[in-house]
Amino acid sequence: MLVERPLTNLAPSAKQPADAFVLNNEQGFEWSLRLLTPSILKINVTGPKHPLPQQSNVLWSQKPLAVQSKIDAAAKKATISVEGLRRDLTVQWDDTPIVEVHESVEGSSEKVRVFGDTPHKSYCFSDKGFTRYTRFNNHNLHVGMGEKAAPLDLTHRSFSITGSDAASYDAYLSDPLYKHTPFLMSLPKPVDVDGNAQPMTSVVGIYSASNSDANWDVGRFIDEPWTMFKKYAQHWGGLEEYIFFGQHAQEVVSQFSDLVGRPLLVPRDWLGYLASGMGLGESDVPIAQELLSGWPGMCKQNDIPCSAIHLSSGYTVDDEGNRLVFTMNKKRYPDFAEMVKTFHKAGIRVTPNIKPYVLQAHPDYQKLYEAGALFTDPNSGNKPVVTRIWSSLPGFNALGSWVDLTSKAGRDWWRRGVLELCELGVDSVWNDNNEFLLFDDAFECKNELIGDAKTDGNRTGKPTPIGLLGRMTNTELMARESHDALVSHHPDRRPFVLTRSANVGTQKWAASTWSGDNRTSWHNLRGSIAMNLNAQMSLLQSYGNDIGGFAGPLPSPELFVRWIQSGITQPRFCIHSFKPCKEDPLGVKLNNLPWMYPEVVDIIRATIKRRYELLPFINNLNWRSHVAAEPMNTWLGWGEFASDPEVYKKEVLEGFDYWIGHGQLLSAGAYHEGEHSRRVYLPAAGKDDTKVYYDTNAPFHIHSAGKWVENVSTPLSHFALFAREGTAVPVGLPKVTLTQADGIATLTGSGTKILTEQEGGQVVHDEWRGVELFPAPADAAKAGTYEYTWIEDDGVSAKPAVAEIKLEFSSSKDEVTVKATAHKNDFKPLWGNTLWIILPRPDTRRVQGATKTMPYKGQTAYAITVAGL
Structure with a gap:
């Protein structure tokens, strides 16, 4: 059992800095409180063997505010104030430090506590890490934490803050998944579980800026003597914690993005239908290049617009079946660059899969080891750490090692590999299998400095246990090197890196992500909705899932249609899979294909074309995400709808409806087999909301806000979509479009001119x-x-x-x-x-x-x- 020792015997520092309130004890621990703004608190705790986290996640460059501390030495209490502070902020240290924040509530003379530490054990240190206890309000809704299994509400649940190769996961049960996001929001509800009115106080967010593995317990663990609490247990290092206060959740998300960076602007081409070439890319007879080169023709034949193709790692497989990143199988791909141009002429972008793992059979393995570019085991004479990923499982390949991207040699090698792919004409890269799942925190990484103050954090430049630095620092650095290689090769183009795994810093470099290797089922389709919403609330805002399911059986025609209908309303729309498929004219047996079911292909075609019609609207939501950190999809209680008690009821909160553009379009899909009609709730923005909702599939049906609508039609041909009064939706043509008649938008990464329909191609002008x-x-x-x-x-x-x-x-x-x-x-x-x-x-x-x-x-x-x- 982990031994936790409460941080006690603290006293105010004899000389308080101008921008902080500081406590120290004789054990060498220092606790400090700063305010970056009147609504962002920063708490640091360091001590022997507990340095500040070595992270580059936080981008904040402004100085903290000047602090005034009114100290009551007898009561061991300080009242903290800064210019613009609208809440009461106190610190008590008669036992463990206790921070409390109170605020006024409209219609009441009393002030309500909106944040508080747990008495007597607020901060506890273990041999290597820290555990943080804060008060838990079980009447609140808890959301965020990046990519977590459904349902949406995280209350009374516990989670691992780490990344794992969670293939075929259960969208309601599996934990951890692929992302490392120690960010949690607590949202007040207008009524408690007994239906009693509850004051609508501030939304509170907590972010712990460490890449070390951790655990978050959101009121699941109960220990009666210590009252009700939330528990964040960080495995290594000291604490660097940020606490945000906002009137609505969007204010907290925006402040979080002010701290760690806005989501990148996604290139417009990556907002359309994104295809997968996994089955095609694995083929030897006919060869993969021949099959893939036929993809644009198949799209044209089936009248399916397509914007990009993902090339899975089959292009790197050698004659023995080894997947060797940054190498090329010349038998399968005799002229890779020419194949890329074939896609480009059709207006289809190309992104190849790359993995940060080198098999022992890789031609660069020994060179990387000698250069210090592999993780090492200090308990075995600093030999390279040898482990497994998906591509080294029995029936696939042999053993190998992760590339240590905290080493300069590893970063240089990675960037050269990406640049070599750029020379072949690719438009972007797909960072895959990048959870860096090393099973011993004592393994060491080089932790060599990068030379950029914004990305170095407080790194030591010396070999460091991976537990202290955090494995997924490498995930961020992998994205950074991929991003910078693209920028250096195409400085005038918007870089696009797709990443499977991510820490909070990764969104500075990778523009998009997805929910990993999901499994085909109605159950997992339903669970993907909550995953999507929590991810977007956590700055993973260009997010989606593999439409139709990556693993498992083929989706039924009905399930496939419903998944596509859901997918076109989300930021990232990609059909990707690895599974047996019906015979196809191309000989493809390992893909979900839009045209694989003739009985529903007309519905699928119309649905995908609707995605393209909506691109001007989606592109604007993409801009809103970039400039203001506004998610494209939000739950029904977002913003002004938070005061509607109905949205917190189980049928809504655990349902599958959400906004597309806040307060604009309400998506109400069908997520159960045979569901041809359903019940839908239309949220109200306050008691006096007189706006109506239009059923866009039956616009003569107009409904009042704050009402349930019975028997909403959801035949297989369409899902339900409601437009709130005052909504405007810019729309374009149902095709892949060029935004310029000449110029950068008419050319691709290979320099190839995209051909319009008039020129024998597949795109049209916008x-x-x-x-x-x-x-x-x-x-x-x-x-x-x-x-x-x-x-x-x-x-x-x-x-x-x-x-x-x-x-x-x-x-x-x-x-x-x-x-x-x-x-x-x-x-x-x-x-x-x-x-x-x-x-x-x-x-x-x-x-x-x-x-x-x-x-x-x-x-x-x-x-x-x-x-x-």
Whole structure:
């Protein structure tokens, strides 16, 4: 059993710094409290054998605020204040340090505690690590922690904060999964479990900035003498903890991103349908290059638009079946660069799989060992650590070693490998199997300095136990080197690194991630929704899952359709698998393919094309994620909907509905076999919310906010989608589109010109833009005026020019008034300045000032002019 010793006998430092309140004891421990802003607290605890975490996750560069500490020596208590502080902040140290934060509640003269440490054992140290106990409110909703199994609410559950190769995991039970995200939010509910009103106090977030493995217990562990608590147990090192306060969860997420960095801007091409070539890439007869080169033709034949192809590691397999990263199987791929150009002409980007693991059969293995680029075991004469990953299992390959990317030699080797792939024309890279699952914390990494203050953290430059530094520091460095290689080869292009694993720092370098090797089942499809929402609340905002399931049996036609319908509403839409498949004209036997079920291919085609129509809307949500850390998908109680008691009921909280764009579109898919109708709740933004919801599949059905809708139609042909009054959805063509007639968007990483349909290719120019508009209905007692702003750009440039378009609209009984203005017009869209307004069917009101009309999906679209564009 781990021995924990409470941190006691502390006293204020004789000389307090201007920006902190500091406590010390005779054992050599130092506890300090700082405020980065009036709503971000920073707590550090260090001591003998407990240094600050060596991390580069935190990017904060501003000085902490000046602190005033009013000390009551007799009571061993200090009241802390800084300029702008709107809460009461105290520190007590008669036993273990106790931080408490109280705030005023509207309608009450009393102040409510919104954060507090657990009395008598708030901070406990073990031989190598620290355990942190904070008060637990079991009436609150707890969310975040990155990628965690369903359901959404983390309350009364415990988790490993580490990454694992969790192949075929259960989306409700498995832990850990692939990500390391020690970030937790506590959200007050308007009513407690007994239905009693509860004050809507601040949302509180806690982030522990360490890459060392840890455990989070969210009120599952009960020990009566110590009251109710949450428990964070960090295996190695001292504490560096940040506590955030916000009126809504988005405020906390935004502050978290201020601290560790915003999500990267995803290139527009990676927002479309992303295909997988795993089965094709493993083939010897016919050879893989022949099969893969036929992929664009198959997409064209089946009329399925496709934006990118993932090349699994089959291209690296040698004659003995060894997967050797950064090598090429010349028999399968006699001219890899030419194959890449084939994809590029069709407008399909290419991203190859790379793994940070070298088999002993790898031609560079000995060289890497001699250069100090492999992890070593200090208990065996510093020999390289030999272990296994997926590709070294029986029936696959032999043993090997992880590449130590904290070593300069390892980083240099990795970057050269990525650059060699760039020379072959690839557009991006896919960092896979990068959990660095080393099973002994005593194994050592080189921990060599990088030379960049923002990425070095407080590294020692000396060999360091992997437990202290944290295994997934390597995950971050792998993403960094991949990112920087892409930037150096294509400095004018937006880099795109896909990563399976991640720590909190990884999002600075890798633009996208996914839920790993899921397994095909209705159960796991349902569980993927909560995983997606918690991941996006934790800055993993370009997130999705392998549509149809990676492992296990083939999805049934119905399950496949429902998974695709769900997938097009999420940030990342990728169909990827490794499983037996029906015979295909290409001979493919190891892929989920959009056209593999003729009986539903028309539905799948229409669904994927709808994704492409929505790209202008999704691209804008991508921008919102980048500039403001706003998730594309949020749970139904996000923001102003947090005060609606109904969203906390089990049917909603453990259901599968969510926002696409906060407060705009409500996705209500079918997640059970044979579910052709269902019940849907439409949240209210306060008691006086008079806005209505349009059923976009049956727009003549208009529903009030704060109501349950019975028997919502979900035939196999579509899922349910509701648009809240005031929503505007920019839409484009149902095809892969080029945003420029010439320039960077018309060329690929190989320098190949993308061919349009007129040139015999498969793409078209982005020459049409509509907006699906949902004003107040004609019979509304009160019609509001609404605004929506979106960004248009080329989707490719590292430093893009943008056009920012503001739409203002209102309505009356007989007409809808729409005004569109470009407030930034550095980018000139190919669709010019003509915007087509589309009202909900069967709304027959005219659009004031429209210059012309056109039929659009059974409705009339009205053209207006965008001023200033």
